[in-house]
Amino acid sequence: MSPERAHILVVDDEPQITRVLRTTLTAQHYDIRVANDGEMALEIMKDWSPHLIITDLVMPNLNGVELCHRVRAFSTVPIIVLSVRGQEQQKVAALDAGADDYVTKPFNMNELLARIRANLRRAPKETVQPCEVLELGDFRIDIATREVTVAGKEVKLTPKEFDLLVYLAEHPRRVVAHRTLLAAIWGDTSTEQPEYLRVFVGQLRKKIEPDPSEPKYLLTERWVGYRFEPGE
Numbered sequence: 001m002s003p004e005r006a007h008i009l010v011v012d013d014e015p016q017i018t019r020v021l022r023t024t025l026t027a028q029h030y031d032i033r034v035a036n037d038g039e040m041a042l043e044i045m046k047d048w049s050p051h052l053i054i055t056d057l058v059m060p061n062l063n064g065v066e067l068c069h070r071v072r073a074f075s076t077v078p079i080i081v082l083s084v085r086g087q088e089q090q091k092v093a094a095l096d097a098g099a100d101d102y103v104t105k106p107f108n109m110n111e112l113l114a115r116i117r118a119n120l121r122r123a124p125k126e127t128v129q130p131c132e133v134l135e136l137g138d139f140r141i142d143i144a145t146r147e148v149t150v151a152g153k154e155v156k157l158t159p160k161e162f163d164l165l166v167y168l169a170e171h172p173r174r175v176v177a178h179r180t181l182l183a184a185i186w187g188d189t190s191t192e193q194p195e196y197l198r199v200f201v202g203q204l205r206k207k208i209e210p211d212p213s214e215p216k217y218l219l220t221e222r223w224v225g226y227r228f229e230p231g232e
Contacts, residue, residue: 007032010025018036041053055068058090064081068097082107137229175221178225
């Protein structure tokens with residue numbers, strides 16, 4: 001998606017942050033709208049469809065975690081959350097609610113711009129894709145409907161959790177290196193940030209594993225990567 005056509009909704013109650021983001025992103029030829037909290041963001045989205053959302057976590061009226069929940073009820077638009085150090089619980093909650101990415105304040109603007117470009121490139125296409133179903137062991141993954149069942153039980157995944165599971169399922173019983181997974185799911189700019197994987201793998205295990213503390217499907221290959229074992 002080209003920057004000239006990309007709509008970005010910035011949600012933050014700090015005027016200094018929204019002012020800097022509006023100025024910088026407008027200069028990059030993005031179409032920007034700003035909301036001071038989650039409720040205002042949802043109002044804006046009633047008649048304006050963003051291609052990407054950047055949201056703070058702690059805001060009045062409706063915070064960033066709840067905004068992710070509300071947006072995911074009707075849209076797969078990429079969401080980048082802004083967090084400060086010490087907000088680990090809220091950050092994980094936002095990722096579990098459907099956020100795709102996060103940047104820690106104070107952030108480097110070039111890094112944020114790179115994350116924006118990567119998420120826009122990976123935004124869901126509007127065209128309908130041919131139906132494809134992966135059936136491996138205990139898993140049934142419908143690519144078109146994004147439905148997942150594990151041992152006959154339906155599992156609800158966030159967009160990035162789904163992408164991560166699909167990539168691993170397409171390479172079953174093979175060790176996939178950290179850098180390979182990061183590049184495939186988050187783009188080349190994220191290959192040196194393994195904390196992405198630790199967070200998302202942990203969240204994914206909570207949803208697909210009978211006992212996340214002793215995983216049987218998503219195995220860690222220490223210092224190397226992860227291996228997907230779909231079961232018998």
